[in-house]
Amino acid sequence: MIAAFEKELESQGLAGKVDLRATGCHGLCELGPNVVIYPEEIYYVHVKPEDVAEIVKETVQGKKVVDRLVYSDPASGEKAVHLSEIPFYKYQSRNLIGNNTRINPSSIDDYIGIGGYAALAKALFGMKPEQVLDEVKKANLRGRGGGGFPAGLKWETTRNAPEKEKYVIVNGHEGEPGAFMDRAVFTGNPHLVLEGLIIGAYAIGAHQGFIYTRHDSKLLKQNIDRALKQARENGLLGENILGSGFDFDVEVHFDVGIFVSGESSALMRSIEGKNPEPRPKYIRTSVSGIWDKPSNLNNVETWANVPQIIEKGAEWYTGIGTESSKGTKMISLSGNIVNSGVVEVPFGTTLRQIIFDIGGGIPGGKKLKALHFGGAMGGSIPESLIDTPLDFDALKKVGAPMGAGALMVMDEDTDMVEMARFFLTFLTNESCGKCVPCREGIQQLLKILTDICKGEGKKGDIETMEEIADVMSAASLCSLGKTATDPLRGTLKYFREEYETNIH
CATH class of the missing domain: 3.40.30.10 (Glutaredoxin)
Structure with a gap:
């Protein structure tokens, strides 16, 4: 073209x-x-x-x-x-992705031309590291990778850790089915992410950063490598950045092709050159991460929010969104929807607005049946909850935690038991196998679900699955095992009659 x-x-x-x-x-x-x-x-x-x-x-x-x-x-x-x-664009607030239609992602000059790296200059020459940290905390920027943990508190933990050497990391793995927000940012505006990372490193006191991303996207790799090269050539990476006295550089690491390598501790083990197996959660990577050094990990979208917070201020940022979820959120919209793609809206936007005003509704005149948030470890909710606002806490309350932001739309023909089986099939192949509850639990759940889908289910199967799910949630080592049963729990909560009908 x-x-x-x-x-x-x-x-x-x-x-x-x-x-x-x-x-x-x-x-x-x-x-x-x-x-x-x-x-x-x-x-x-x-x-x-x-x-x-x-x-x-x-x-x-x-x-x-x-x-x-x-x-x-x-x-x-x-x-x-x-x-x-x-309509797809009319009802959005494209603070992060809006410039994608205007700039060449391979040109640092294009990014500088729209005001890029001004926030970094402001931080380095007009603010102390503590002031940058305070601004991010006041903005109440919550991590966009799934957990929604306040980024400023995570930064503060790493900054205050006793070890002098600290690391900052971009988690660009994005392995969950239906998620492509991070790739939209990284392939469309890589310097936005890099600028946020440098500002974060300055606030935390880190001099080495890592970008951990997918091995299977050539365009993504090219954009990252080019952006790093251009930043170094323009004095934005390396020693004495912009003459400020601050030193910082970045290495790129690629995943090994498995979903669990995106888990925080597994990711850090992978950077160390080890098998990407999760560590127990009582070990906090913010204090003891890569090579046992304090390591701050945020996903692509989280880092991309940082420049606008520093440039426009926390007061501006907190004017967008809900009481507990500030700013905008990028959503991957897919499934039985007229307009699929990457959407960016303020927190507080209802799911109805996303599905019908932006997404164009359900094709073929069919009815909406369910929405699934959070990919393979997310949850499904029925059409009756479509007026739920886009909000970390509100969605978690109804059983559809936002995750990284993959939103799958399902019409009236969707078999919800089959959907649960689909997600568990994916996770069966992606579990690292290190802990028994996850490794064996997913296999047993998948076996029972397959029997039910084939019409070979029996009385007591639902109760057995609920018992296995409870054990997995309590005893699994990492978030994959603990939340792998969420699609099952969600469909059992709202669509239990479909399981019972299949069995009887």
């Missing part, structure tokens, strides 16, 4: 006169490839290389809209020419 635009601009005498940028994820994956033409913000969907000549001639030169390429609402047929008019 980019090659087609380059060729056409050249042939029409526009090379050097039109700024062509290959961008990262826009969010509306369902309708890609997408093309945005500025300054008018004309938005074209499902663009093919053979459409390029017409776009350049009619829109770039003639300032006319190519009607057949604009967005058309699947239900009403109503068309929208500009990005901001499309």
Whole structure:
């Protein structure tokens, strides 16, 4: 596509006169490839290389809209020419991902051009490390990786740990099914994450950082490596950053291809070159992490929030969201939904707004049956709870913990018993096998669920599964085993009759 635009601009005498940028994820994956033409913000969907000549001639030169390429609402047929008019974008607050449509992720100049690294300069030359830490604490930035733990308190624990040498880590593993928020940020705006990491390192007192991410995404690796190289060349990494006297550098490490390697202690063992097996939770990685040194781990989205907090202030940040969940949240929207993709909305937005206003509702005129948050270790809730707000505590209360933000939509034809079996099948292959409750418990649950799905269930199976789930939650070593039963518990809570019907 980019090659087609380059060729056409050249042939029409526009090379050097039109700024062509290959961008990262826009969010509306369902309708890609997408093309945005500025300054008018004309938005074209499902663009093919053979459409390029017409776009350049009619829109770039003639300032006319190519009607057949604009967005058309699947239900009403109503068309929208500009990005901001499309319902998918209209109801979002894209503080983190909004610049993805405007910048080339391979260009540090593009990032600096939109104000990038200004927050880092402000922190290094206008704030003491303690002030940066206090600002993040006042912002009540909660970790976006799943637990929702206050990032500032985690930073403070690492900063106050007695060991002098400390580490900061970006968890870019994102292994849960249906999750692609982190990749949308890292492939679309990698310097945003890097800037947040450097600011965090300054606040914590770390001089070495790590980025731990997936081995199976070539584009992701290229973007990270390029961003690090550009940052070093511009004095933003290495010794004496921007002449401030602060030293900091970053290494990239890749996972070994298993889901559990994204667990905090397993991830740190992997960086050490060991098997990615979790450690007991009483060992706090913030105090004793990589090589037994204090190590602060946050996911991609958490780090990406830091520059805006420092640049605009905690008071601005806390003006967005709910009482306990501040700022915006990125959501991977998938399943039985008209518009799938990456969504960013303020905390407090209802699930109904996400599904119907942004997602466009359920295709084929079918009814919504359930929503599943949190991937393989998340929970399902029925349509009756669709007015629940997007909030860490509210979702946990109804049994659908947000996790990293993967939201799967299920229509009336979905078999909820089969859904629970699907998630347990995934986890059976991803458990590290170190502890018996997880290793054997998942296998036994999967066996019973498979029998039920085949019509071979028997009386007492439900009670047996509940007993196994209780043991796993209490005795498993890490969060994978402790929460692997959440999809089962959620479906038993809200859709128990489906299990009973299958058995009887």
